[in-house]
Amino acid sequence: MPQEKQSAQVQPFLDRETETWSYVVYDREGGSAVVVDSVLNFDVVSGRTSSCGAEALVSFIRQKGLTLEWVLETHAHADHLSAAPYLRDQLGGRIAIGEQICQVQKIFRDVFNLEREFLADGSQFDHLFRDNETFRVGELRARVIYSPGHTPADMVWLIGDALFVGDTLFLPDVGSARCDFPGGDASQLYHSVRNILSLPDQTRMFMCHDYPPKGKRDYQCETSVGAQRRENIHLRDGVSEKEFVAIRQTRDASLSLPRLIVPSVQVNIRAGGLPPAESNGTVYLKVPLNQL
Secondary structure: OOOOEOOOEEEEEEEOOOOEEEEEEEOOOOOEEEEEOOOEEEEOOOOEEEOHHHHHHHHHHHHOOOEEEEEEOOOOOOOOEOOHHHHHHHHOOEEEEEOOHHHHHHHHHHHOOOOOOOOOOOOOOOEEEOOOOEEEEOOEEEEEEEOOOOOOOOEEEEEOOEEEOOOOEOOOOOOEOOOOOOOOOHHHHHHHHHHHOOOOOOOEEEOOEOOOOOOOOOOOOEEEHHHHHHHOOOOOOOOOHHHHHHHHHHHHOOOOOOOOHHHHHHHHOOOOOOOOOOOOOOOOOOOOOOOO
């Protein structure tokens, strides 16, 4: 058994097109690593995919001599495609998400009328984590925290002293994630966040996205539990559940759908895999009219 340590090494990577942060998290050079929330580049006009962004993660992992243990998803993203299969093909490791992904699969299997062979049982992933399940990243101890609200399947990953919150929270001056996707719930998100913010104040917290207020700052990826409790514009200490639900529902009513929701969801509920090719050998993504 490796000696346990607490301080995780975290290397962030920003995809500016989707304003998404991906992370390589590792215990030490030459040690073990996980990737959190990878991005497959996608051009919505041409329908072309590219692994150029993911290749930067691959290069970093190889440069540091790391062994990739896991490719983790905080949830089935609606704003970018996952590069998890590409990373696994290049470096090994296992693709994992929370076990509630099955709920999301059932919802969108019907929305997109997916092929009969598509199973809404999470079997597309190598592992489905349960709430409070623990695992190791070399010398680091990691724990899974179920955090529904944005979607029914959101998981937060606590790896050493670093917390990866997906879309559950944004930086304090941006606030919180929308809750109007199928299965989302603002009251659930409120309680999920209060649970997260019960961790020690010094716990480092890493975002999946950043949407900087215009002209005020550049992209950032890191804050802390203490900063969120003091400063988050939606969920700082003292904001009641009733107040938050009103804030969130008003905000959500003004938002348009993410630009890449249609391709993203179809791919991400398959663990980043593409739909099966049709009889002409071409892969297609569907656009459901008047449904979303």
